[in-house]
Amino acid sequence: MSKTDLHKEMFDLQNIGRPYTTPDGYFDQLEKSVFNQIHTPIQPISKIISYSQWLKYAAIVTVGIFTTVMLIRFATNPDEPKIADSTQTPIEKHDTTNNQEFNTNIQDIAKESKNHNGETILPLEENNQDDKESVNYQKDITQPDKTSIAESDNNDNPSKNNHEIIQRKEIPILNNPQYPNIQNHNFNSIAQTPTIEKITNPISTARTSKPDNTKLISIPKDTCATSPLTLTAIESEDLWENYSFKWSTGDTTPYTTLQISGVYSVSVCNPSTKAVIESAVIKFNLVPLPEPDLGENEMFCSHETIYLDAKTYNSEYSYLWSMSHKNSPKIVLNNLTEGYHIIHLTVGACGQEVHSSKTVYINKCEISIPNVITPNGDGYNDRFVISGIEKYPGSQLFILNRDGQVLYQTLNYQNDWSAQNLPDGTYFYLLKLNDKNKTEKGGSITVHRQ
Amino acid sequence: MQEITDSEIILMAKDEQKANEALRLLMRKYKVRIYNHIRGILISHEDSDDVTQDVFIKVWQNISTFRGDSSLFTWIYRIATNESLNHIRKNRKKKLFASENQEQYLLNLLSNETYINSEEIQMKLQKAIIKLPDQQRLIFNMRYFDHIKFKEMAEILELTEGGVKSNYHIAEKKIKEFLKEH
Numbered sequence: 001m002s003k004t005d006l007h008k009e010m011f012d013l014q015n016i017g018r019p020y021t022t023p024d025g026y027f028d029q030l031e032k033s034v035f036n037q038i039h040t041p042i043q044p045i046s047k048i049i050s051y052s053q054w055l056k057y058a059a060i061v062t063v064g065i066f067t068t069v070m071l072i073r074f075a076t077n078p079d080e081p082k083i084a085d086s087t088q089t090p091i092e093k094h095d096t097t098n099n100q101e102f103n104t105n106i107q108d109i110a111k112e113s114k115n116h117n118g119e120t121i122l123p124l125e126e127n128n129q130d131d132k133e134s135v136n137y138q139k140d141i142t143q144p145d146k147t148s149i150a151e152s153d154n155n156d157n158p159s160k161n162n163h164e165i166i167q168r169k170e171i172p173i174l175n176n177p178q179y180p181n182i183q184n185h186n187f188n189s190i191a192q193t194p195t196i197e198k199i200t201n202p203i204s205t206a207r208t209s210k211p212d213n214t215k216l217i218s219i220p221k222d223t224c225a226t227s228p229l230t231l232t233a234i235e236s237e238d239l240w241e242n243y244s245f246k247w248s249t250g251d252t253t254p255y256t257t258l259q260i261s262g263v264y265s266v267s268v269c270n271p272s273t274k275a276v277i278e279s280a281v282i283k284f285n286l287v288p289l290p291e292p293d294l295g296e297n298e299m300f301c302s303h304e305t306i307y308l309d310a311k312t313y314n315s316e317y318s319y320l321w322s323m324s325h326k327n328s329p330k331i332v333l334n335n336l337t338e339g340y341h342i343i344h345l346t347v348g349a350c351g352q353e354v355h356s357s358k359t360v361y362i363n364k365c366e367i368s369i370p371n372v373i374t375p376n377g378d379g380y381n382d383r384f385v386i387s388g389i390e391k392y393p394g395s396q397l398f399i400l401n402r403d404g405q406v407l408y409q410t411l412n413y414q415n416d417w418s419a420q421n422l423p424d425g426t427y428f429y430l431l432k433l434n435d436k437n438k439t440e441k442g443g444s445i446t447v448h449r450q
Numbered sequence: 451m452q453e454i455t456d457s458e459i460i461l462m463a464k465d466e467q468k469a470n471e472a473l474r475l476l477m478r479k480y481k482v483r484i485y486n487h488i489r490g491i492l493i494s495h496e497d498s499d500d501v502t503q504d505v506f507i508k509v510w511q512n513i514s515t516f517r518g519d520s521s522l523f524t525w526i527y528r529i530a531t532n533e534s535l536n537h538i539r540k541n542r543k544k545k546l547f548a549s550e551n552q553e554q555y556l557l558n559l560l561s562n563e564t565y566i567n568s569e570e571i572q573m574k575l576q577k578a579i580i581k582l583p584d585q586q587r588l589i590f591n592m593r594y595f596d597h598i599k600f601k602e603m604a605e606i607l608e609l610t611e612g613g614v615k616s617n618y619h620i621a622e623k624k625i626k627e628f629l630k631e632h
Contacts (some may be wrong), residue, residue, distance in 0.1 A: 016571055016572055017572060018486070018595055019566050019569060020486075020563075020565065022485075023495070023565060027481055027482060030499065030503065033503050034473075034503050035470075036506060038510060218612065225609075227584070227585055230582075230585075231610075231613065232613060235611070235612045254616070255619075255620075293537075344512060346512065347478070350608075351608050354451070354530075355508060414568065432495065
């Protein structure tokens, strides 16, 4: 056996691992490093959204459930007598659609409220009487081991038609017994794992004889992507050999890759007669992946205006800011409270999302003014240094003597007054701070050289 | 002991007192998998270490906004994938002579890497993988080494399941050809 054959066989057996190694104890160290970097206390959701807001969401959720339940009951079983208080119906009894809508509802509400910086704008105060009840619902939703309704992967599964409900505990995905462990499979068969399931289902196999109402070609009409998109004309690999394919890209394989925006077409033909069996057209829009960059973490004074820029622009992008409801790449923040704020940005493009965040620290930037200076050249207190004034450029300073004569004045004080050519003694200062409120501070300053 | 479920972690993360413990559990559950995924893309241990830390910090900062319409697992993988690809892009921009293409850049990393065992066939497979375009490289890595299901890959990469499958087939074919030739 030659060396290349050996390689090929090893590859087929799928036992070539990755060559990468890590330093000793790396994964423990990793955990520590992450913890060290999250030095600011983690803001739990409960802090971000206050209790009263939770109640509001809960109220909204309750109304959502109520409406959905009523609507669906009405739509699906118009003959069945309505239940007066449907909130008592256990969730497990709803059918799949119901439950899905219910979940989406919660998400929508959560999204809505986050858009507005934690302030819900929906006028739902009148539902406050439902609060207690709905809080319980909220708990039910977030319970980790809630039973959920398993969605059947296969539409042909008759159990779904009968509204039969399969309950299962949530299982960590990798341990999901529903899928066989693929580790030991032959390399060539792996790709077919999901397909094998379909073949063994007798109803699915019936699909090979094309039913009138089912389209053979399974590509979308209009799609958008952030990277070249590979399309497969017919999903099921088992059918590929029965047809020949012709893409407007020139490919004659069952699949093609779209590299640039445009309108493309595919025809599925009879391999012997070349007659077109079915054809489809797709409009493809290639949008670059957003690369939001909010820059380094920064410190600001509470009077400063914060300008944030996603630095990634495209008319197809959507911008979701945690601190603003503006769907725009640039926002302006004012009047943030003192302390740390984590600003999150999610830029969406064609269903793909890229996150970026930035921490800003808001400082009160208080200034402190000394009451004595000793301009004797020893390097200590030689100048009248107002610490913090650099945060307020354009602040005016006046120095007066006991008689009220102005001895020194400047429109932009630079911490440089040292009582030059003035005798020791007490002077007065007036500081007009260039802040939002144009604060004025006055006091006395003693000059003492010895 | 049973592995903690994702929803338990999310629930704990919402509790101020249990938040730190939740992060610890989240890391314990995903750190090796996510690191390996990132390492497969970035090759260099140093870069992968940086990005892995960033990913967990990002996951943590955004866990409150996690919308739950995908599973936590696919969400973390998606963040890891995007961060890694961004990292390559940024790193390459930093280079003085950006004439080097991504393939050369990655091959350089591979040959200069300290934390690696140089078993011939493993290295050869990595070289073949580096030659693939990004998307096929991702899909091949996730499938071949990490045994992630097509359906989940589709969710992570926001592609159709069919798209993932055909990409995988193409990647597999290219790699077999490469191994035959070299």
